[in-house]
Amino acid sequence: MxxxxxxxxxxxxxxxxxxxxxxxxxxxxxxxxxxxxxxxxxxxxxxxKTGDPANAILLRKGALSEIDSSISRDHAKIIALQSGIKQTLEGRPVAVSEIGLQLTLRKAKERSLASLSLRGTSHDAFAVRPKVRLAQGRLWEPGTTEIMVGAQVAKQFPEAGLHHVLNFGNRAWTVVGVFDADGSGFDSEVWGDAEQFMATFHRTAFSSMTVRLTRPDALAQVKEPLERDPRFNLSVKREPDYYEGKAxxxxxxxxxxxxxxxxxxxxxxxxxxxxxxxxxxxxxxxxxxxxxxxxxxxxxxxxxxxxxxxxxxxxxxxxxxxxxxxxxxxxxxxxxxxxxxxxxxxxxxxxxxxxxxxxxxxxxxxxxxxxxxxxxxxxxxxxxxxxxxx
Amino acid sequence: MYDPVVTLQRILKVYFRAGTEVSVLRDLSFSIPAGTFLAIMGPSGSGKSTLLNLMAGIDRPTSGVVVVAGTRLHELSEGDMARWRARHIGYVFQSYNLIPVLTAAENVELPLLLTHLSRSERTDHVKTALRLVGLGDRMDHYPRQLSGGQEQRVGLARAIVSDPTMILADEPTGNLDRESAEDILTLFGRLNRELGKTIVMVTHDPRAAERAQLIRHLEKGVLETPP
Incomplete structure (x- = not known):
């Protein structure tokens, strides 16, 4: 009424x-x-948003995160050949083997120390994660101590800005680029050459592998044989499921x-x-x-x-x-x-x-x-x- | 048409105040023929308002029978009594009791919200009622923008808009100046003569009571027998 x-x-x-x-x-x-x-x-x-439904992440069975996971170099080469993983026109698998570490930096506002994810990877990471794109500067040169930072890192950590030099692992690392990961968790990470990180931190194995599936529904095709294979002792998850669990x-x-x-x-x-x-x-x-x-x-x-x-x-x-x-x-x-x-x-x-x-x-x-x-x-x-x- | 429109039989009304029993109406019986303009007079505390409230169905007797418009009121439930009031009673208050946040037209429309009339039908009824009381040009005025006499005329329009069986008025001129009081009493007279409305008015004022066809006096809860 x-x-x-x-x-x-x-x-x-x-x-x-x-x-x-x-x-x-x-x-x-x-x-x-x-x-x-x-x-x-x-x-x-x-x-x-950090994950892409067309990607799968591979970790050691029982590992809760990339930090406590490991995949040997030999295994990584074999795994990349698994059917169900997308290949480039040249026949190379669209996959990236990475090492997950942590780095402590000072934040701009509170001047307090904060721990950041350090990802040792390769340029293949951009093929596996098409939403991540270069925003400023350039990609790191493989085999060098050049690194890139995510947009949020550049914003919140003044010492990690473009052209700044970060000291960790007793080496100096130059920030040569800033990447934009579309508001995802990668924006809070520091990326660099996996081989350089492994040498610096005395690692012999990767932490994880992320692979692009031929189709989003091809997960089972990758997951079942790899998880069943006793050589690898792997757990395969769809990438968004893994990152959502992290929150x-x-x-x-x-x-x-x-x-x-x-x-x-x-x-x-x-x-x-x-x-x-x-x-x-x-x-x-x-x-x-x-x-x-x-x-x-x-x-x-x-x-x-x-x-x-x-x-x-x-x-x-x-x-x-x-x-x-x-x-x-x-x-x-x-x-x-x-x-x-x-x-x-x-x-x-x-x-x-x-x-x-x-x-x-x-x-x-x-x-x-x-x-x-x-x-x-x-x-x-x-x-x-x-x-x-x- | 109900004739008589009101029948009261052996009405007793007792209030309890501070643990003491106070008899307001004692063994009161009388009836009101349809189409009567009745004035009930009496000093303060004589039970006039209680009598009016019993006829209006807003109070119940301690014992006795109240039949108004053919309905035995004491047999009705709370909800049925409310619906019965909406259908049969138009009530005019001494202090006008208009809703301050509603315009004159909206105040008059209130009783019609309880009917099945459409919005346009309600608007037509409201206009007719306000014109009848001479306030056709004050429809969109709020109560604070009206004089006391005009407020009471809106109150009267609200009482008649749903064409009730009976109009009950409790000291309707009590708060008005002489001129406004005369206007209201003239309207009551017209409603009674021209539309045949039964009107029961409680008043202190002998000059107001003189405008009624019939005057009854209430003294200490007992209705004086007419000569």
Whole structure:
């Protein structure tokens, strides 16, 4: 009913200062709720984007990450010939053997030390991962101590900028290029020549292999024979599945902590809605008596005050969503507990989250408005009119 | 047409205040023929408003039978009583009781929200009712933009817009100046004479009561027998 809606909205407007404070308080809770979801989803999305569904990653069976995995040089050569792995026009397998290490650098903002993923690889990495492209400078020269850094590393670690020299493994490494990995986790990595890294860090084996499949559905063709072969002792996973798993602990911690905070704040917001609506009922007792005299039922009165309360909630929801949408331009950089390396990720807002935030806000306001609305509905007409009863 | 439109039989109404029993209406029986303009007079505390509230179906007697518009009110549930009020009662309050956030037209439209009328039909009814009380040009005004007399005329339009069986008015001129009070009483007279509406008005004011066809006095919960 249009008139009924106008009645509720105009009453909120008539008490606009109280309404504004209540909406602001609830809006803040929605903002926190949404920020948590956006952050956790942003992390998962960043790592999820790190993989390509057309790629498979090969690790030693039982290894949790590339750091504790190893594949010998001989095995790597044999594995690359497995059917189901894409080949170039020249008949070379589209595969890359890599070594995963860690590097400690100082961050720009906090001046604190942070651990970065160091990936010893080859130029084949760009064929296996077509989304990774050169953004500045040039590729490293094989057989040299030249390195490239991901876009987020260049942004957040001033000493790792283009043309800077990094000292690690008792050698000096020059940053000759910056690559853009389309917002994926590779943006938080440092890449260089695998052979140079292996020599520097006295490694004889690779950590992992990433191969491009002939077709995205060719995983089984690679996975089954390689995992069955006792020589290799390998575990084969689709690349996005592997990287998504790398976000599990941190995403869970963000969600648990954030949702706990949201739950605590929401109690305050619900109480705010209850107080606002209780004041509305107290101010409009005669109005309630009048409506009941005109023939409106107790249920209609209950609905009226609930609609009003829900309108408060919906406004708060929109305010929270508007505030949270600005977070999309913010990037957070922190340690990923699953890898021990720094990972940069943003707040990501999806339509489902917008719906969830609105639902959450309306639910809070409904719970907050229920007691005052019930009290309004239970008023006796004569008592509500507050006039002479004799 | 219900005749009589109101029948009260052996009505007893008792309130409990601070643990004390207060009898407001005692063994009250009377009826009101359809089409009557009745004024009920009496001093404060005599039970006038309670009597009106019983007839309006917004209060229930401690004992006795209330039959209004052919319905035995004490047999109705809360919800049915609300729906019955919407159909049969137009109530005019002393303090007008308009909803401040709604315009005159929206205030008058309220009772029609409980009917099955379409939006355009409701608008037509509202216009007719407001024109009848002389406020056809004040439809979009909010109560705060109206004088007391105009507010009460909106209250009267709201009471008649759904064409109820009976109009009940509780001190309708109590808050008005003489001129506005006269306007309201003239409207009551017209509604009674021209449209045959049954009107029961509770008042302190003898000059207001004189405009009714019939005056009954209530004293300490007992209705005075007419001579």
């Amino acid at each position: 249009m008139l009924w809606g106008a009645y509720s909205l105009r009453n909120l407007w008539a008490r606009r200062v109280t309404t504004a404070f209540t909406v602001a308080g609830m809006g803040l809770v929605v903002f926190v709720f949404l920020a948590v979801l956006m952050l956790a989803h942003g992390l998962e999305r960043t790592l999820g 599990e602990s941190l995403a869970k911690m963000i969600r648990v902590t954030g949702l706990f905070l949201t739950a605590v704040f929401s109690i305050g917001a619900i109480m705010g809605a209850t107080m606002t609506m209780s004041a509305a009922v107290a101010q409009r007792t005669t109005e309630i008596g009048t409506l009941r005299t005109l023939g409106f039922t107790r249920l209609a009165i209950l609905q009226t005050f609930l609609i009003e309360s829900m309108a408060l909630g919906a406004s708060a929801g929109l305010l929270g969503i508007a505030g949270a949408s600005f977070l999309q331009s913010v990037t957070i950089s922190t340690v990923n507990w699953d890898t021990g390396s720094e990972i940069a990720f943003g707040f990501y807002l999806s339509p489902v989250m917008v719906g969830l935030a609105l639902l959450f806000a309306v639910l809070m306001s409904m719970v907050g408005g229920l007691i005052p609305a019930t009290r309004a509905a239970r008023l006796e007409v004569v008592q509500a009119l507050g006039e002479r009863t004799v």
